[in-house]
Amino acid sequence: MTLENPTSAESPTAQADPGPARVRLAAVGLGRWARVMARAYTGSEVVELRSCYTRNDERRAAFAADFGCEQDESLAALLARDDIDGLVITAPNDQHAPIIEAAAAAGKHVYTEKPVAVSLADIARIRRAVLGSQIVFACGHSARRLSGLREMKRILDTGTAGSPSMVEAVFGNERGLELKVGDWRADPVQSPGGPLTQLGIHQIDNLQYLLGPARRAVAMGQAPRPGIANELAVGVLLEFDSSLGYLGCNWLSPGSFTIDMYCTSARLRYELDFTWWSKSAQTDAHTRLTRTVIAADSADPDARVLREEEVPLPPRDHLREEIEEFGRAIAGPATVEVGLAEAVSNVAVLQAAARSLAGTRPVEVSEILAEVEEA
């Protein structure tokens, strides 16, 4: 201890030190996912939930009470506050653009749930708003932060698995069995390709995280429920730089979330019990990554032996980590991993697949990106 450091850990002053100021967030759009997100960062030392807003008075009051935060009666009132640094937007996809425009104009940082937007016109609006501002912009693609995804990427980067030639990513659940005629999820404009927009977008981000940008897509869909115009099961083939991807999405079967990578020296398989997805502190405990290798090689193909090994997965918290990264990027020089470019690139792949659904013709992702820039 020196005189130069009078407020050391032992001093009363230090004990009362509140630590670095936490980044102050407000939740906008207060549906189910807003609650999942708020739970994920409750207790964070990086960010705090300061206020919230949604049009519905009752829902807003309930959210404020449940999470012990303030509430604002309008988005304008929220954005006018000096004590809010950023927004966590979980409003419906088609409301992202106007909220982000208003936030950017007010200098508020933005974290938005995926997809950043669905229509190319909305994406163009968001792009202009964010690029014309100084705000930190993050898009919620937390799946790439699951421990198994990080391990897959690490294994690929070390080269021990060899080169991937095929990757198959699947995401499905049973929500299509509950769809009613008129539901926005049943509308091909609001949710192109049905589960592709809502579920597939997660795996699109994972695939691009693992393999780099997808170049083109060809897709097929099925809409097997009478009265529902939208596809409820969609398969997409994706061309990457030197490997081939498959994306399977459906809304007609018990939850599934898997990634299979076929590499020259090993196969990797990731499985997640989808029912634990939204309990982000526990998700990793309900996932599994296996690596299958040729344990005994032989000139005689019938004499080769395969061995499946479990890859240990240190637990993480995909949602909290993402929000804290957003907070650190607001507070300091840190940057976010999934920003505007990544979010737009994911939607471009989604739209290439959705456009392909109509005629099953291959669609270049660059075709979509060019339209976004021109819009």
Place this chain on the structure above:
Amino acid sequence: MTLENPTSAESPTAQADPGPARVRLAAVGLGRWARVMARAYTGSEVVELRSCYTRNDERRAAFAADFGCEQDESLAALLARDDIDGLVITAPNDQHAPIIEAAAAAGKHVYTEKPVAVSLADIARIRRAVLGSQIVFACGHSARRLSGLREMKRILDTGTAGSPSMVEAVFGNERGLELKVGDWRADPVQSPGGPLTQLGIHQIDNLQYLLGPARRAVAMGQAPRPGIANELAVGVLLEFDSSLGYLGCNWLSPGSFTIDMYCTSARLRYELDFTWWSKSAQTDAHTRLTRTVIAADSADPDARVLREEEVPLPPRDHLREEIEEFGRAIAGPATVEVGLAEAVSNVAVLQAAARSLAGTRPVEVSEILAEVEEA
């Protein structure tokens, strides 16, 4: 015991009864697979291996010695014998047509390894030869006889899993890593789509067995090895009557053989350790079928619970069963499950996928079938 039944089990006469005569087969084409097949039906009470033929004298003599059968010095000599009922053809794909034509002309029944043929001209020749004869024709698609495939089909038929919306079938192994320039497997004409022709054809049969006829195909391929013109990894989307199929084939990764079915009430997953494929009496012991259901439903999607159950798989012998069925169809009124129509239909799907590879345009299976009929 009565006087009317003097040759009961206890009598010396009954003990000397040789039982029904076994159907007499000859192996044609004596490579690795001929040996796998011969081992599979050694000891059968339905069929016996009587003779064999291949052009190479040494290989023929070795095969005859190893399996204790006779040998013929020409196909003509073999076909002229009165004591041969049928052929088991495991010659290269492009030799099937002339051998089958000669066999049909000689009235010899034919079991041929898959694919029945690759070129549409060959298929047309085989079709004319078989349809113009009275022979029993069987094509080796034993995978559908694996215990897990039979159980999958049974579960679908009982309706307890609900309706399938998506099915993903994968078959891959590491053989492309050993490919040399000039190898027939590296030639897109002899092996369209590389692993698609050699491996994918098995899963095409499985998919059509489970779901009925595929209507159209769209495919993408990757040929990531310098100097190899053929695709080494291929993904195919297939349209079935009310569900969507994906077929993934690669020659660049440790062996994989899986089928995932996404049904409204359950997911089914089948996995086979490919290294046990050719030891057909033991294959089923190295396979696994699981059924995943919603064990606890809830209006709150975050409260739903999934349960994975193991489906018991009584052991079978996919190769022996298939050959014995062929033998019974020769001996009596029984029929074969995979005959000419099924074999041709599988190649039509294969060719639709291969044709789609060039332009990634969707190709109707009926387009290929019409060309076979016109050829």
